[in-house]
Amino acid sequence: MIVETSGLPRSTDLHQAVSSIAALSFPHNVSQQVYSHAADVALDVLQSDPPRFAMVVSGLADWFNGSDTNSEMLLAFLERESDAAWFRDLRQLIIPTIYGDPEVWTRIGYEGPSFELGGYKDRGFDDLTWLPEPELYASAGEGELK
Amino acid sequence: MTEFAHDDHDVMVIVGSGVGGSTLAFELTKAGRKVVMLEAGPLIRNDEFANDERQANAMLLWDEPRTTSGTWQLGQDFPGLPAHMVKAVGGTTLVWSGLTPRFKQHEFKARTSYGAVDGSSIADWPISMGDLSPYYPIAEDRMGSTHRNGRKALPANNNYKVFAFGAKAIGYVEYATGPYATNAEPYDGRPASIQDGFNFHGDKNLSKWTPLVSEIPRALATGLLDLRPQSRAVRIEQDSLGRATAVHYLDSRGALHRQAASMVAVAGNAIETPRLLLLSDSRVASHGIGNESGHVGRHYTRHATGNVIARFSREVNFHRGETMAGIIADESIHRPDRGFVGGYYLQTLALAPIALAQLLQPHGWGAAYARKLDAYAHTAGIWITGEDMSQSQNRVSLSSRLDKCGLPVAHVHYDDHPNDLAMVAHARKQATSLFNAAGSEDVTVTPPSPSGHNMGTTRMSDDPDEGVVDRWGYVHGVPNIVISDGSVFTTSAAANPSLTLMAFVLRQADRILGRV
Numbered sequence: 001m002i003v004e005t006s007g008l009p010r011s012t013d014l015h016q017a018v019s020s021i022a023a024l025s026f027p028h029n030v031s032q033q034v035y036s037h038a039a040d041v042a043l044d045v046l047q048s049d050p051p052r053f054a055m056v057v058s059g060l061a062d063w064f065n066g067s068d069t070n071s072e073m074l075l076a077f078l079e080r081e082s083d084a085a086w087f088r089d090l091r092q093l094i095i096p097t098i099y100g101d102p103e104v105w106t107r108i109g110y111e112g113p114s115f116e117l118g119g120y121k122d123r124g125f126d127d128l129t130w131l132p133e134p135e136l137y138a139s140a141g142e143g144e145l146k
Numbered sequence: 147m148t149e150f151a152h153d154d155h156d157v158m159v160i161v162g163s164g165v166g167g168s169t170l171a172f173e174l175t176k177a178g179r180k181v182v183m184l185e186a187g188p189l190i191r192n193d194e195f196a197n198d199e200r201q202a203n204a205m206l207l208w209d210e211p212r213t214t215s216g217t218w219q220l221g222q223d224f225p226g227l228p229a230h231m232v233k234a235v236g237g238t239t240l241v242w243s244g245l246t247p248r249f250k251q252h253e254f255k256a257r258t259s260y261g262a263v264d265g266s267s268i269a270d271w272p273i274s275m276g277d278l279s280p281y282y283p284i285a286e287d288r289m290g291s292t293h294r295n296g297r298k299a300l301p302a303n304n305n306y307k308v309f310a311f312g313a314k315a316i317g318y319v320e321y322a323t324g325p326y327a328t329n330a331e332p333y334d335g336r337p338a339s340i341q342d343g344f345n346f347h348g349d350k351n352l353s354k355w356t357p358l359v360s361e362i363p364r365a366l367a368t369g370l371l372d373l374r375p376q377s378r379a380v381r382i383e384q385d386s387l388g389r390a391t392a393v394h395y396l397d398s399r400g401a402l403h404r405q406a407a408s409m410v411a412v413a414g415n416a417i418e419t420p421r422l423l424l425l426s427d428s429r430v431a432s433h434g435i436g437n438e439s440g441h442v443g444r445h446y447t448r449h450a451t452g453n454v455i456a457r458f459s460r461e462v463n464f465h466r467g468e469t470m471a472g473i474i475a476d477e478s479i480h481r482p483d484r485g486f487v488g489g490y491y492l493q494t495l496a497l498a499p500i501a502l503a504q505l506l507q508p509h510g511w512g513a514a515y516a517r518k519l520d521a522y523a524h525t526a527g528i529w530i531t532g533e534d535m536s537q538s539q540n541r542v543s544l545s546s547r548l549d550k551c552g553l554p555v556a557h558v559h560y561d562d563h564p565n566d567l568a569m570v571a572h573a574r575k576q577a578t579s580l581f582n583a584a585g586s587e588d589v590t591v592t593p594p595s596p597s598g599h600n601m602g603t604t605r606m607s608d609d610p611d612e613g614v615v616d617r618w619g620y621v622h623g624v625p626n627i628v629i630s631d632g633s634v635f636t637t638s639a640a641a642n643p644s645l646t647l648m649a650f651v652l653r654q655a656d657r658i659l660g661r662v
Binding site: 024025026027028079082083088091092095096098099100104105107108109110111112113114115116118119120121123124125126127128130131132133134135136137138139144145 | 197198199200203247248250293299300301302303304306307308310311313314318319320321322323324325339340341342343344350351460461462463465466467473475478498499500502503504509511512513515516519520521522523524584
């Protein structure tokens, strides 16, 4: 997927690192495929934008050049880099894939597309019963909402 | 489809197809006038909209670069993304919430009502509530605002149940599910809401009012509207006396065209409108059109905003139903003993997962952050929108960065005013108390998101030295250019601006047509 050039990490290593970063950044109890897919999409976008790609690769250089390898050490590295531009940017690239994934939706309780199912009109838009039924409009003050 | 010739001097050219441009186009074509409407984005029909955040965002959102500066946190959190807006026929209404409160009498007289506020450039509008009051009910009828003029209120969704319970518990007395421009029952040939939860992503069901389901098809039906999507205006041409004679625009292939005009209305939103005026510099307008006194782009307002997001032990499912069908008006008053001038509204807010992950804590990540997002189904939300103080240095100008056509992109500078910060602090405290009263386990206050309410950059004033347009929206010193969007707002007021903008443009249309 990534053209291997001297000085750059091997593409499989880069993909592995970005998948792991995605999983550590937004850990939900979902399959590894969610994070691997997020890495695919992020790397595709980065490859079409060489300066952005270079920024992320150079941000990761310390990680690849070090001897640390396990996930705890990667997390410690990411915590040090939390506000670095490359990591902020990478997280923004990762978010839409993770939180647009139906497996994550199921996990967090989001129900996805509803139009074809008739919306939620008869499927629970008003099914909250642990509070009393409210007034649709209350107006005792200036009367703006009467 | 109606097509007018490029050299037809008898057409009015309207730049932009949002609430302002479309309202004007409908009024003019109904009265027999010929209109060419230039819209930078494509024409997308409601049945093509996607019930999917990623697809909808890719399809609808304004995706061209902008630059930012200033003390606002938004500039740190989203540096190239000052505003959340749409590039498609219908404009930002395609993703608007639909709340339609009116502005208030005292807000049209901000300087008189609030007195001098250090560091701000607030002023009285040259028009008052009396000037717009005949037009508000018409605008509400056009939009089908719920529980206005005899229409039914929307039902309470789950998010509203939490909101209303908390509101009552902390002593609020002015809260409701609207006014909201989405049908509670069939109205104007469109069906009632099916509560699908996607009105931030284009409404497939046609229940939400937008120009795409109302003004645009009606104007097209007159045979007098030549709608040109994917046509980006890049310059307004003036003759040696300053009269507008044509608009230059680029089509989807990047080819430049010149459309002759008897008159030009600019309705490109408070960021693109001043950009177009500034790009249109010439010998008769050396600093851009309407910029003799240097006000084009200045006094930019975007409302004092923020989100307050709460977690409950039991499910809320705030993604079901109308996204913002809840409003509290108790704080929308001027009561300086709260520590600030002007007022604000609290409104219900539901975010789909991507938006929640991006906005809950901009740049948040890690296990604790993921736990907050795991509680999605247990989450309720409030959006704060209040009057922000106009400031001269808050400004849209031309950036040194160029777009793909080689034109300078818009640069947006915004410094928070102490009054804005005091107001938002108060609102966050109130919203937090509201959620706590409803039994919340955890409350997160979030900084402002990219602005949906953009105003003030061609300020309306009777005095050409103090503003860009007159009380009808005509550019001072130019006989045939009007501004027909929120750029004309002298100050921001607290309410969601679309209703007031439509009322203003209805009045402007009466002026153009010689009725007033």
